[in-house]
Amino acid sequence: MAEPLRIALAGLGTVGAGVIRLIETNRDLLAARAGRELKVVAVSARDRAKDRGVDLSPYTWEDDMAALAARDDVDVVVELVGGADGPALALAHAALDNGKALVTANKAMIAHHGIALAESAEEQDVALKFEAAVGGGIPVVKGLREGTSANALERIYGILNGTCNYILSKMEDTGADFAEVLSEAQRLGYAEADPTFDIEGVDAAHKLAILAAIGFGARLDFAAVRTTGITQVKAADIAQADALGFVIRLIAMTDVEESDSGEPLLLQRVRPCLVSKGHPLASVDGPTNAVVAEGNFSGRLLFQGAGAGDGPTASAVVADLIDIARDEVGAPFSIPVAQLAAMQPTEPGHRIESTYLRFTVNDRPGVLAEITAAMRDAGVSIESLIQQGRAVDGGDVLVAMVTHEGPERCVREALDLLDGSESLTAPPLVLPILRD
Amino acid sequence: MAEPLRIALAGLGTVGAGVIRLIETNRDLLAARAGRELKVVAVSARDRAKDRGVDLSPYTWEDDMAALAARDDVDVVVELVGGADGPALALAHAALDNGKALVTANKAMIAHHGIALAESAEEQDVALKFEAAVGGGIPVVKGLREGTSANALERIYGILNGTCNYILSKMEDTGADFAEVLSEAQRLGYAEADPTFDIEGVDAAHKLAILAAIGFGARLDFAAVRTTGITQVKAADIAQADALGFVIRLIAMTDVEESDSGEPLLLQRVRPCLVSKGHPLASVDGPTNAVVAEGNFSGRLLFQGAGAGDGPTASAVVADLIDIARDEVGAPFSIPVAQLAAMQPTEPGHRIESTYLRFTVNDRPGVLAEITAAMRDAGVSIESLIQQGRAVDGGDVLVAMVTHEGPERCVREALDLLDGSESLTAPPLVLPILRD
Structure with a gap:
């Protein structure tokens, strides 16, 4: 069997502890599937003393998480610190710049800085993987x-x-x-x-x-x-x-x-x-x-x-580690x-859709006429309209309607026509309809 | 960009034609994702003259599909002939033995001969991929x-x-x-x-x-x-x-x-x-x-x-080709x-499950007593029982019941007790219950 894949783990919240637990629990299975051992070498988090329900004694502790990225005995850094910027981003860049692969569950960081990180990863020819950033355990x-x-x-x-x-x-x-x-x-x-x-x-x-x-x-x-x-x-x-x-x-x-x-x-x-x-x-x-x-x-x-939870998220993180161990990575x-x-x-605005609209209105004559006139003037065709009998929120009533399919902007125009109307006691709610 | 991945395609039924159509339609996208062109070089099927709705003139035609596996200008053979044995299996082995990767949608062949084929593939260090064999377009x-x-x-x-x-x-x-x-x-x-x-x-x-x-x-x-x-x-x-x-x-x-x-x-x-x-x-x-x-x-x-259809199945076949072009393959x-x-x-037999049972019986006194006695004697506990009023199939009626959870073998034993009974006019139907 090939050399172990040597892992450093930053962040030991529920997901970080989950990753440790997964690697311990499924050790032999992971080695069989990855073709080599997945070996946690070093870990770092804010509070060394905290009880996380996992035994951290086999791993080197680094007080400064940035040190993980500099260790010679590490192939991959797993970033589970969180936050779009700050220490997580600094660690991610340091890891890639030092030629180490990076695995992260950090959706905010990838959404904001994914391009720059992917550029570094490609430049260094190392993996950048983030399966756990989207949909938790779903691959x-x-x-x-x-x-x-x-x-x-x-x-x-x-x-x-x-x-x-x-x-x-x-x-x-x-x-x-x-x-x-x-x-x-x-x-x-x-x-x-x-x-x-x-x-x-x-x-x-x-x-x-x-x-x-x-x-x-x-x-x-x-x-x-x-x-x-x-x-x-x-x-x-x-x-x-x-x-x-x-x-x-x-x-x-x-x-x-x-x-x-x-x-x-x-x-x-x-x-x-x-x-x-x-x-x-x-x-x-x-x-x-x-x-x-x-x-x-x-x-x-x-x-x-x-979509979340320590087990499913750890499952996605470790699947990325297996990909890296198998050398099946490619472009992020x-x-x-x-x-x-x-x-x-x-x-x-030109997209055609059917819409649910809900108005909160005064319960007085002429309100429906005012709303339906605005719809007509904006070219919105109403499929069904329901005025709820009972008043809510101190005298207000709800009027709900579903429109026929039409351009999105027409609904927006109708609401613009109603903007400032004294009949409406709260901003209308507009929900598009997704059919099978 | 790297050299094209050179493909030979055996079998030009709806799926084979679908693969050709997919590769033509999504050509640029496939090249971008695979990092190299997916290039069909040669094709083979039984009837050259048949109109398949795709233009085959750019590809070399081989009357003998076995010849595909021998061509020097081919990296991957795609087997879409079908059948667990016969020409499909011969082609598959020939391709692997000649050091070519194999992609197939042939579930029967993989189910019967997958181990031997995987052994050949590993021996030759080439890919054997069969995403399309299970679940059509679902990866x-x-x-x-x-x-x-x-x-x-x-x-x-x-x-x-x-x-x-x-x-x-x-x-x-x-x-x-x-x-x-x-x-x-x-x-x-x-x-x-x-x-x-x-x-x-x-x-x-x-x-x-x-x-x-x-x-x-x-x-x-x-x-x-x-x-x-x-x-x-x-x-x-x-x-x-x-x-x-x-x-x-x-x-x-x-x-x-x-x-x-x-x-x-x-x-x-x-x-x-x-x-x-x-x-x-x-x-x-x-x-x-x-x-x-x-x-x-x-x-x-x-x-x-x-789960099937030319488009979804072709989608799975070509995803395998992209994996091969990316050199992301691993053990089959x-x-x-x-x-x-x-x-x-x-x-x-020791597994615990709840079961639906349906008996087709003569509509005469004592039938229910006979069935329920057999259940009791075999230790099967009945949760609900319904005898349908109307007769079907010339005087017979249906008796349906759901059992409480219990060992599978008890239901089997109850049916053994009823075996040969003149009350039953057809073999009983036993369906296990899968709960959420």
């Missing part, structure tokens, strides 16, 4: 890089944030409102104390930008992701969607269209959608993640599994960085 | 070999035959009986003129044996797969299952248990099951395939997509053949 980076590699992809979309999916499917099951379910999710560990990155869609946007780069050969452009979170979704919206045959899910979606002059334009967006109950994503409940890739020959492929984003196309973002 | 071979590589798998199971799944889900939708739906499937091209291999579960068994080898490091043992097809499933069973909260699917399943002396015992079986409606496999309809892999760290992963069954463990098959 979706490999799925796109290797599984769908023969296809021009038409669309990639999915459920990429387990916290939002837990909250939305819990709201669905219990009828409780957002704030209440969020508190419960925090209590159960499904949501962070500061949940902003999750519930505002930023975490899903990080992952989407990574998938877009791999799937479409697009130069990573996180800043161009259009992101809407789930904080505006009410229990009443979920009930309304249910009655119409839909569930609500936070959907991240990316595709490419051609401009009039033939240039590729990249669409990347994260937003809550009504998903038809017959769609495979509608039955994705709780913290589960799922990604759909539609190829021009493969048709629709679905990858589903646990499937094609060399220099060939990734810098794509302008598209203005999707 | 499940790569999913197990690379995606779940860090895990000890607890179980692999799924829907591996699109014909059976089409028939069962169509019976579900229409209430029609097996024979009627089979004829329709044949008319629509979802079932072969001779559907035996599909409806008797043999095709699914081929695929399962391949997955078991990759997932569990077991020496391929197709002969040990316990296989039951779907021909005995009646519309009444599907209606009954529906009322109980289940659908019926042909499920292929494999796992490993330890014998009393600590030896690994391999379970491989294909059989129709009642699948709880909340399970992800219950919503897999029509010719779609899906595979679940449960890892000790990843948890449950699901891979789903089109994830670990070297010599390390695959020859596992004895398990006798699963």
Whole structure:
């Protein structure tokens, strides 16, 4: 058997401890599959004294994690520190600059700095791998890089944030409102104390930008992701969607269209959608993640599994280590960085879709006439409209409608016409509809 | 860019033509992802004159497909001829013996001869790849070999035959009986003129044996797969299952248990099951395939997509070609053949499961007493029992029951007690229950 693959591990939170536990538990199996031993040599984290439930005594401890990147007895650095910049990024660059492979679960860092890191990795001819950055334990980076590699992809979309999916499917099951379910999710560990990155869609946007780069050969452009979170979704919206045959899910979606002059334009967006109950994503409940890739020959492929957690994330990290041990690595984003196309973002106003709209209005005569007139004037055709009988939030009532398919910008124009109206007591909610 | 990967293609049915079409259509994309051109050099099939909807003039035609394996200008032979033995196997061995890589979609050949072929491939240090042999366009071979590589798998199971799944889900939708739906499937091209291999579960068994080898490091043992097809499933069973909260699917399943002396015992079986409606496999309809892999760290992963068809199958074949062009190949069954463990098959009688049983009986007094006495005597506990009021098949009635969980062998013993009974007018149907 070949020489062991020598690993340094930075960051010993739940995932880091999970990686240690996995490598210990499945040691022989990993060696058989990788063709050589996966050997943790050195570790580093903030607090040496903390009990992490794993025995760290076999490994050299470095107080300064930067020292891991400089060790001669290390082939791969595993970065599990987190944060887009700061120590994680410094370590990543130091590792690559020193000719070591890098494995990371850090979606924020890859979304912001993936191009620069991939350039370093290619320059040094070492691996940069980040399977665990997207979809937790689901091998979706490999799925796109290797599984769908023969296809021009038409669309990639999915459920990429387990916290939002837990909250939305819990709201669905219990009828409780957002704030209440969020508190419960925090209590159960499904949501962070500061949940902003999750519930505002930023975490899903990080992952989407990574998938877009791999799937479409697009130069990573996180800043161009259009992101809407789930904080505006009410229990009443979920009930309304249910009655119409839909569930609500936070959907991240990316595709490419051609401009009039033939240039590729990249669409990347994260937003809550009504998903038809017959769609495979509608039955994705709780913290589960799922990604759909539609190829021009493969048709629709679905990858589903646990989107987070120490075990699944460790599974993805160690799968990357096995790839490196097998010397099966290749370009981090499937094609060399220099060939990734810098794509302008598209203005999707011409896209045709059907939309769910919810207005919070005063319960007084003329409100419906005002709303429907704005729809008519903007060219939006209404398929169904429901005014809820019972008042909520002190006298306000909800008006929900579903539009026929039409250009996105028409709905936007209708809302502009209603902007400033005294009939509306809160900003309207607009959710696109994803059918099977 | 490196030298082109030079390809010879044997067999130009719908899949072969699909591979040509894919390579033509996605040419630039494939070159970017593979790092070199995928170049078809020579082709061979039975009938040169046949119109296949693709232009074959750029490629050298060989009347004798064996000649493909001997050409100096070929790096990889793609075998799409079909059949476990005969010309396909001869070509496969000739290609490997001549030091050429082999890509095949031939599940029967791999299930029967995969070990010998992998030995040749390893001896010659060339690639043997067969992503298209299992699950059509779903990258499940790569999913197990690379995606779940860090895990000890607890179980692999799924829907591996699109014909059976089409028939069962169509019976579900229409209430029609097996024979009627089979004829329709044949008319629509979802079932072969001779559907035996599909409806008797043999095709699914081929695929399962391949997955078991990759997932569990077991020496391929197709002969040990316990296989039951779907021909005995009646519309009444599907209606009954529906009322109980289940659908019926042909499920292929494999796992490993330890014998009393600590030896690994391999379970491989294909059989129709009642699948709880909340399970992800219950919503897999029509010719779609899906595979679940449960890892000790990843948890449950699901891979789903089109199980057959020229586009999806070509997608899988060409993904293998890209792996070869990238020089990312490794052992065909994830670990070297010599390390695959020859596992004895398990006798699963001690396994605990809940079972659906359907009896076709004479409509006369004492029948229920006879059946329930047999259950009692064999130690089978009945959870629910339904005797259908209306007679079918000339005076016979159906009695359906669901058992509490218990050892499999008890149900078998109960049926042995009833063997030869004049009350039963047809062999009973036994379907295990797969819960979420």
